[in-house]
Amino acid sequence: MSRDRTTVALAVVCACLLAAAPVAPQWLVFLLTLALAKGLVVLGLVLLMRTGLVSFGQGLYFGLGAYAAALLGARAGILDGLVMIVAGIATAAAVAAALGLLLARYRDIFFAMLSLAFSMILYGLLVKSSALGSTDGFNLHAKSFAGFALADGVGRRVFYAAAVIAVFAAGLAVHRYLASHYGRLATAIRDNELRVEYLGASVFRIVYANYVAAGALGGLGGALAALAVGHVDPETAYWTTSGEFVFIAVLGGTGNVLAPFLAAGVFEAVRTLASQYAPNVWQMTLGIVMLLLILFLPAGLWSLVAKKRAGT
Amino acid sequence: MTDLAAVLFDGVVYSSWLFMMAAGLTLIYGVMKILNIAHGSLYALGAYAAASLVGAWLAGGHPPIASYALLAAAALAVGLVMGPLLERGLLRLMYGKDEVVLLLVTYAVFLILEDVIKLVWGVESLVVSEPYALPGNFSIGTLAYPVYNLILIGAAVAIGLAVAWGLYRTRAGKLLLAVIHDREISAAMGINVDRMYLLTFTIGATLAAVGGALTAPTIAVSPGIGVEVIVLSFAVVVIGGLGSLGGAALGALMVGVVRSVMVRYWPEAELFTIYLVMALVLIARPKGLFAAPEARKI
Numbered sequence: 001m002s003r004d005r006t007t008v009a010l011a012v013v014c015a016c017l018l019a020a021a022p023v024a025p026q027w028l029v030f031l032l033t034l035a036l037a038k039g040l041v042v043l044g045l046v047l048l049m050r051t052g053l054v055s056f057g058q059g060l061y062f063g064l065g066a067y068a069a070a071l072l073g074a075r076a077g078i079l080d081g082l083v084m085i086v087a088g089i090a091t092a093a094a095v096a097a098a099l100g101l102l103l104a105r106y107r108d109i110f111f112a113m114l115s116l117a118f119s120m121i122l123y124g125l126l127v128k129s130s131a132l133g134s135t136d137g138f139n140l141h142a143k144s145f146a147g148f149a150l151a152d153g154v155g156r157r158v159f160y161a162a163a164v165i166a167v168f169a170a171g172l173a174v175h176r177y178l179a180s181h182y183g184r185l186a187t188a189i190r191d192n193e194l195r196v197e198y199l200g201a202s203v204f205r206i207v208y209a210n211y212v213a214a215g216a217l218g219g220l221g222g223a224l225a226a227l228a229v230g231h232v233d234p235e236t237a238y239w240t241t242s243g244e245f246v247f248i249a250v251l252g253g254t255g256n257v258l259a260p261f262l263a264a265g266v267f268e269a270v271r272t273l274a275s276q277y278a279p280n281v282w283q284m285t286l287g288i289v290m291l292l293l294i295l296f297l298p299a300g301l302w303s304l305v306a307k308k309r310a311g312t
Numbered sequence: 313m314t315d316l317a318a319v320l321f322d323g324v325v326y327s328s329w330l331f332m333m334a335a336g337l338t339l340i341y342g343v344m345k346i347l348n349i350a351h352g353s354l355y356a357l358g359a360y361a362a363a364s365l366v367g368a369w370l371a372g373g374h375p376p377i378a379s380y381a382l383l384a385a386a387a388l389a390v391g392l393v394m395g396p397l398l399e400r401g402l403l404r405l406m407y408g409k410d411e412v413v414l415l416l417v418t419y420a421v422f423l424i425l426e427d428v429i430k431l432v433w434g435v436e437s438l439v440v441s442e443p444y445a446l447p448g449n450f451s452i453g454t455l456a457y458p459v460y461n462l463i464l465i466g467a468a469v470a471i472g473l474a475v476a477w478g479l480y481r482t483r484a485g486k487l488l489l490a491v492i493h494d495r496e497i498s499a500a501m502g503i504n505v506d507r508m509y510l511l512t513f514t515i516g517a518t519l520a521a522v523g524g525a526l527t528a529p530t531i532a533v534s535p536g537i538g539v540e541v542i543v544l545s546f547a548v549v550v551i552g553g554l555g556s557l558g559g560a561a562l563g564a565l566m567v568g569v570v571r572s573v574m575v576r577y578w579p580e581a582e583l584f585t586i587y588l589v590m591a592l593v594l595i596a597r598p599k600g601l602f603a604a605p606e607a608r609k610i
Contacts, residue, residue: 054412054415054416056415102595105598106594106598108411108412109347109411109412109415109554110550110594110598110599112412112415113347113546113550113590113594114591114594116543116546117547117550117587117590117591117594118587118591120543120583120587121584121587121588121591123583124581124582124583124584124585124586124587125584127583128579128580128581128582128583128584129580239543240539243419246416246419247416247419250416280427280430280431281427281431282427283423283424283426283427284423284424284426284427284428286420286423287419287420287421287422287423287424287427288420288424290416290417290419290420290423291402291417291420291421291424294406294409294413294416294417294420295405295406298413
């Protein structure tokens with residue numbers, strides 16, 4: 001697969017999604033916004049997985065982004081959607097920059113567990129803080145976006161368009177990064193980091209950079225999701241939310257920057273259908289699909305796309 | 313003084329409960345290198361099985377004293393059925409994959425079992441408190457405590473001693489220690505590693521179910537009880553060092569006592585402190601307090 005193909009595919013998909021913004025039905029806009037927001041978080045997770053690290057705590061950044069956006073409105077009275085998103089990214093990136101110094105030294109299961117612990121600390125704080133609505137969370141409502149006032153009913157479409165643009169920008173940036181010198185070293189670290197060190201590259205620096213980028217993407221996804229839903233609650237930082245992100249990442253595979261979004265779309269669609277027709281076996285379906293994927297399609301849904309391309 | 317004693321006692325009761333969960337988790341990790349998220353579901357299954365079995369027994373008007381035996385029987389049944397089923401039926405297919413992939417496999421099992429529980433037992437909660445109320449109360453200072461709490465502590469100590477004895481004093485245990493140390497060399501020496509895995513996972517599953525069964529009389533057994541348990545027991549085993557039984561005991565005590573102190577003096581910080589302790593321990597000792605040193609493979 002050449003680099004250009006992915007870039008073109010990304011541009012075409014995003015252009016189509018953007019063109020659909022004014023005309024798509026309200027429910028579809030909502031579903032796609034959530035899928036794209038989660039896809040962004042998972043894109044960050046994929047960055048980490050490239051270096052062989054699985055974070056069971058991306059909910060930390062998802063929750064931070066969501067709460068930062070919401071608090072800006074509730075406490076500082078700033079009700080601009082774009083500013084909220086920037087606040088979400090900045091908060092998550094700042095926390096990731098601090099925690100990353102520590103976490104970038106951990107590997108395997110210890111990395112997974114320590115990141116889980118940090119996300120549970122945030123969850124514990126949010127659940128017990130009555131000022132932030134405890135387990136119920138609170139609502140947020142953006143009145144404008146980048147200075148333009150939002151009329152009733154238009155807000156969600158604007159957030160959707162913002163999500164599409166964010167996906168394009170993030171997807172392109174991550175794609176470029178993965179194809180660069182440092183991006184390629186990530187896979188080498190997964191295979192054997194000691195040899196990478198012997199070759200003279202700094203493993204710590206690459207893992208750290210990927211971790212901070214993943215945190216920023218998590219904050220971006222969280223802020224977008226909070227804007228789309230209009231509500232934040234501590235569940236965003238709970239470990240089952242993080243588990244969901246890991247699931248989507250496994251579903252898509254780490255082969256391409258488009259994979260997380262494909263997987264997130266499939267995930268949200270299946271979830272919507274399942275909650276309508278089979279609410280009691282929804283988790284079971286997820287679990288079975290996950291086992292089947294691990295057994296028969298370890299490189300994720302994306303490997304189907306890639307294989308088909310290679311065949312033609 | 314009474315206050316402090318009460319807080320400590322609460323802490324120890326909670327620790328006993330944590331230890332029953334953590335012992336199985338750490339044993340499975342030590343031998344099989346699987347961090348078993350489904351442990352929480354096995355706990356929930358144990359609780360459900362115990363609650364419905366004891367409930368049916370008492371509804372039939374039988375003597376309530378036998379309900380203790382039923383609690384144990386329910387746990388054994390869950391462990392002996394689910395352990396081999398999961399190990400032979402699923403995990404066996406996954407050996408050789410990354411630890412993190414195995415984590416995902418058990419996460420999938422956890423998701424499946426959560427719904428299985430809902431399908432079998434429905435979403436209503438089960439309350440069977442007779443075994444809890446039956447032995448009466450005793451007092452520390454001016455505070456009354458259920459005697460059942462002493463049973464919990466006793467059970468945890470007994471389980472800890474039994475596992476330690478089995479591991480360090482019996483032939484099977486010594487073989488197991490060899491497998492923990494080096495799986496391939498053990499297989500080359502003629503140890504049936506497959507059987508050791510089956511044995512370990514079944515014992516671990518049974519311990520989780522015992523934890524659930526003994527907790528069942530003290531709570532309303534409802535969907536989702538496994539979700540919180542699993543991250544708590546993760547915290548315990550990670551603090552103690554994955555794979556270390558003594559570490560699990562110490563981790564359980566630390567988490568239990570810290571929690572009960574917090575609940576008493578600063579309830580807002582309860583949940584957050586437990587994970588803060590876990591994070592601090594990992595920062596100071598990246599592999600937990602009692603993790604065995606490992607050779608680095610190049």
